[in-house]
Amino acid sequence: MSYDLNSKKIKNREKLIKYRKAFKEKMPMAEEIPQGEGELNRDGNPKIPPGQKVVESWPVLDLGVTPELDEFNWNLTVSGLVKHVKTFDWDAFQELPQTSDVSDFHCVTSWSRMNNRWEGVKFIDIAASCEVLPSAKFVYIKAWDGYSTNLPLEEALKYDVLLVHKWENHPLTKEHGGPVRMITPQLYAWKGAKWIGEIIFRDYDELGFWEKRGYSNTGEPWLNDRYS
Numbered sequence: 001m002s003y004d005l006n007s008k009k010i011k012n013r014e015k016l017i018k019y020r021k022a023f024k025e026k027m028p029m030a031e032e033i034p035q036g037e038g039e040l041n042r043d044g045n046p047k048i049p050p051g052q053k054v055v056e057s058w059p060v061l062d063l064g065v066t067p068e069l070d071e072f073n074w075n076l077t078v079s080g081l082v083k084h085v086k087t088f089d090w091d092a093f094q095e096l097p098q099t100s101d102v103s104d105f106h107c108v109t110s111w112s113r114m115n116n117r118w119e120g121v122k123f124i125d126i127a128a129s130c131e132v133l134p135s136a137k138f139v140y141i142k143a144w145d146g147y148s149t150n151l152p153l154e155e156a157l158k159y160d161v162l163l164v165h166k167w168e169n170h171p172l173t174k175e176h177g178g179p180v181r182m183i184t185p186q187l188y189a190w191k192g193a194k195w196i197g198e199i200i201f202r203d204y205d206e207l208g209f210w211e212k213r214g215y216s217n218t219g220e221p222w223l224n225d226r227y228s
């Protein structure tokens, strides 16, 4: 097998990289990429990614098992390429810097829920608290229902990637991954594990549950990058 540098997928990705660079440097943007509809959001992407429909309610999507977790028995272990391996219980998690943000949630099955108000901890603050080593390049995540997902460290460290425990000013419900789940607003929502249990920093990539079953490893909503 060999890759084709002229493939649409690689060309589109190259365009997106150029576009993001131009947006960051406030340079004129010639290319009609990324795709989508609406005003540009704070990341320079059209508000609604291509092929998405905005919903008002928040659907539940998972493997069909809801682990019995609450503030008393939940915990999160951070390991791999870190200086300090740590397990956070609810109290330790609450002691991390708390933040709030409003962001959009895009499911690959084509619904988007916009302007969600979240409270929680930035992924980057967890990474800092465990002192991630420079050799770490990927993140592998395990959840308490047996789910897993993976992402490049660079994506996980984006400012809006959070481990949330409140949605719209209420504790995150069990069905949506409470007490604590991850969100990845700039990637499809499957990259954000509900009932998050383990974060492992690695120098190699391993496909997670859906990535192994044909979902794209990158999952970029504004490239319509759904399947591998």
Ligand SMILES: Nc1nc2c(c(=O)[nH]1)N[C@H]1C(S)=C(S)[C@@H](COP(=O)(O)O)O[C@H]1N2
Residues within 6 Å of the ligand: 058, 059, 060, 061, 062, 063, 064, 106, 107, 108, 143, 144, 145, 147, 175, 176, 177, 189, 190, 191, 192, 193, 194, 195, 196
């Ligand atoms: N632990 C776990 N996390 C998960 C999933 C899952 O099955 N188990 N499904 C993913 C998918 S495909 C989506 S779209 C979102 C759905 O989150 P929601 O049910 O809160 O809408 O969670 C993601 N995180």
Ligand SMILES: [Mo]
Residues within 6 Å of the ligand: 061, 107, 108, 109, 189, 190
């Ligand atoms: Mo999804």
